[in-house]
Amino acid sequence: MNFPFGILAISGRWFLDFLAYLGELGALSGQLVESIKLGAIRGRLMLQQIVTIGYGSQAVVIVTGAFTGAVFTAQSYFKFKDFGIESSVGGIVSVSLCRELGPVLAGLMVTGRVGASMAAEIGTMKVSEQIDALRVMGAHPVDYLVLPRFLAMVISMPLLISECIAFGLGASFLVGTGIFNIPYAWYWKHVVDHTGLEDVGFGMIKGFVFGILIVLISCHQGLIANNGAVGVGLGTTRAVVYSSLSLLVCNFFLTFFLNYFFPLGSAM
Amino acid sequence: MAAISYDKPFIRITGLKKSFGEQKTLQGVDLDIYHGETLVLIGPSGEGKSVLLKHIIGLLNPDDGKVELEGTDLSHMKERELLKMRRRMGYLFQNAALFDSLTVAENVAFPLLEAGIRDRTEINKRVQEALELVELGEHKDKMPVNLSGGMRKRVGIARAIISKPDCVLYDEPTAGLDPIVTDVIDLMIQRLQKRFQVTSIVITHDMGSVFKIADRVAMLKNGVIYFIGTPGELKQSSDPEIQNFIAGRSGMCA
Ligand SMILES: Nc1ncnc2c1ncn2[C@@H]1O[C@H](COP(=O)(O)OP(=O)(O)OP(=O)(O)O)[C@@H](O)[C@H]1O
Ligand SMILES: [Mg+2]
Numbered sequence: 001m002n003f004p005f006g007i008l009a010i011s012g013r014w015f016l017d018f019l020a021y022l023g024e025l026g027a028l029s030g031q032l033v034e035s036i037k038l039g040a041i042r043g044r045l046m047l048q049q050i051v052t053i054g055y056g057s058q059a060v061v062i063v064t065g066a067f068t069g070a071v072f073t074a075q076s077y078f079k080f081k082d083f084g085i086e087s088s089v090g091g092i093v094s095v096s097l098c099r100e101l102g103p104v105l106a107g108l109m110v111t112g113r114v115g116a117s118m119a120a121e122i123g124t125m126k127v128s129e130q131i132d133a134l135r136v137m138g139a140h141p142v143d144y145l146v147l148p149r150f151l152a153m154v155i156s157m158p159l160l161i162s163e164c165i166a167f168g169l170g171a172s173f174l175v176g177t178g179i180f181n182i183p184y185a186w187y188w189k190h191v192v193d194h195t196g197l198e199d200v201g202f203g204m205i206k207g208f209v210f211g212i213l214i215v216l217i218s219c220h221q222g223l224i225a226n227n228g229a230v231g232v233g234l235g236t237t238r239a240v241v242y243s244s245l246s247l248l249v250c251n252f253f254l255t256f257f258l259n260y261f262f263p264l265g266s267a268m
Numbered sequence: 269m270a271a272i273s274y275d276k277p278f279i280r281i282t283g284l285k286k287s288f289g290e291q292k293t294l295q296g297v298d299l300d301i302y303h304g305e306t307l308v309l310i311g312p313s314g315e316g317k318s319v320l321l322k323h324i325i326g327l328l329n330p331d332d333g334k335v336e337l338e339g340t341d342l343s344h345m346k347e348r349e350l351l352k353m354r355r356r357m358g359y360l361f362q363n364a365a366l367f368d369s370l371t372v373a374e375n376v377a378f379p380l381l382e383a384g385i386r387d388r389t390e391i392n393k394r395v396q397e398a399l400e401l402v403e404l405g406e407h408k409d410k411m412p413v414n415l416s417g418g419m420r421k422r423v424g425i426a427r428a429i430i431s432k433p434d435c436v437l438y439d440e441p442t443a444g445l446d447p448i449v450t451d452v453i454d455l456m457i458q459r460l461q462k463r464f465q466v467t468s469i470v471i472t473h474d475m476g477s478v479f480k481i482a483d484r485v486a487m488l489k490n491g492v493i494y495f496i497g498t499p500g501e502l503k504q505s506s507d508p509e510i511q512n513f514i515a516g517r518s519g520m521c522a
Pocket of ligand 1 (some may be wrong): 313
């Protein structure tokens with residue numbers, strides 16, 4: 001094959017594979033919607049998943065939020081001091097935490113922790129015929145495995161993100177007022193002046209969308225696993241990589257989309 | 269023996285074909301299974317016996333041909349419709365396929381919960397009965413990873429029969445079991461047939477079991493049903509391939 005056609009063929013194949021992949025995710029979403037419509041909700045499984053996903057991810061998310069808030073405060077303070085506006089650090093930290101850092105960082109941490117375990121667990125069930133065993137006994141794998149994880153995730157994600165934001169802001173407050181001696185009242189006034197309910201809503205909506213992305217991508221990788229231990233390993237890696245990347249890309253578009261409804265400043 | 273009605277087939281397989289990539293596994297299988305009979309499926313390893321059984325319960329989709337259950341074609345049914353059909357059947361996987369996150373008792377109770385039974389005392393009673401049938405009464409709180417291979421298989425059998433299905437498909441129920449437990453399982457299959465008119469399809473490599481439990485024997489070879497008939501006819505067959513298979517002669521010398 002000569003040079004330009006080779007490149008075209010490779011990128012063409014890559015593009016077709018990507019479309020096929022999107023199609024499979026779409027099919028899984030369709031089955032999930034069907035399963036919700038049928039009301040096939042298994043309360044006990046959902047509660048178990050809320051415990052593993054929501055309750056179990058708190059420590060990770062809190063530490064991530066707190067240290068990000070702290071370090072962001074420090075860096076902003078160093079620069080803002082040159083302009084003599086160091087007391088407004090609280091405003092920028094709080095807006096960024098709500099709109100970007102909270103949802104994205106919490107989303108990435110949950111991907112690593114929960115997405116990986118979903119793909120590995122479901123993938124192991126697939127390669128050891130346990131998924132077939134479910135089907136034989138009349139349980140739809142999407143009802144039994146995907147729906148409880150989906151519900152647990154869309155319930156947990158917004159809560160985890162609020163925790164991430166709250167602890168980030170708390171750490172920022174401690175660093176700003178404790179280490180850099182910004183007066184409490186000024187710090188707080190800037191936070192309150194610059195952060196509205198819409199900024200918090202912004203973060204929650206992002207969290208909700210990220211939760212759906214993580215569940216769909218990770219469960220899909222589990223359900224298509226084959227080839228034994230190697231296949232499960234590969235599926236787990238893919239679940240984390242695909243979820244993280246799609247989360248970051250989706251975040252960019254969501255920011256523009258949501259900013260249309262909840263504008264920040266007067267840029268757009 | 270309970271009456272087996274040979275007039276109308278319970279399961280009818282016609283022209284079933286299945287390939288995996290280049291490998292043609294099933295190449296046109298025709299087979300009828302009747303209400304209340306025990307059909308034993310034998311044949312060389314890797315010839316597609318498990319694949320055939322998976323088609324009967326709709327886990328695999330045929331490339332060509334069809335599987336009918338009392339006249340309804342399974343091969344074009346949606347998964348959700350198949351799920352309802354499957355509740356009438358029990359299935360033992362070759363590797364047992366127990367849920368490794370559930371205890372033995374929870375595994376065995378699974379089909380009952382799926383069938384919508386919620387009464388705890390009834391579930392416990394039936395789980396205990398099913399486990400005792402396979403001589404595992406004392407092990408109900410263990411996790412599957414902590415069981416021996418033979419025990420896992422027997423839990424699989426208990427799980428396949430607990431919901432009193434009309435038809436049970438066993439993929440090598442006695443492989444890896446000692447001779448006494450093998451006899452227990454063979455007797456259990458016969459008892460289910462006599463008491464509850466359960467239709468059974470049993471894959472086995474154990475010729476002793478074949479002659480003990482089979483009403484009819486089918487041999488799968490080269491992707492087709494190579495022989496079908498009663499155990500007596502199998503024994504009388506003049507085909508050297510069949511005679512070598514029954515006697516376990518490979519034709520090689522030491
Ligand atoms: N999912 C699959 N993908 C690819 N090939 C498969 C698959 N399932 C089965 N096969 C192939 O089909 C053939 C038949 O397999 P099957 O498990 O039905 O054999 P079997 O008759 O049950 O053998 P045994 O008596 O050893 O259990 C094998 O060659 C196997 O490699
Ligand atoms: Mg087999």
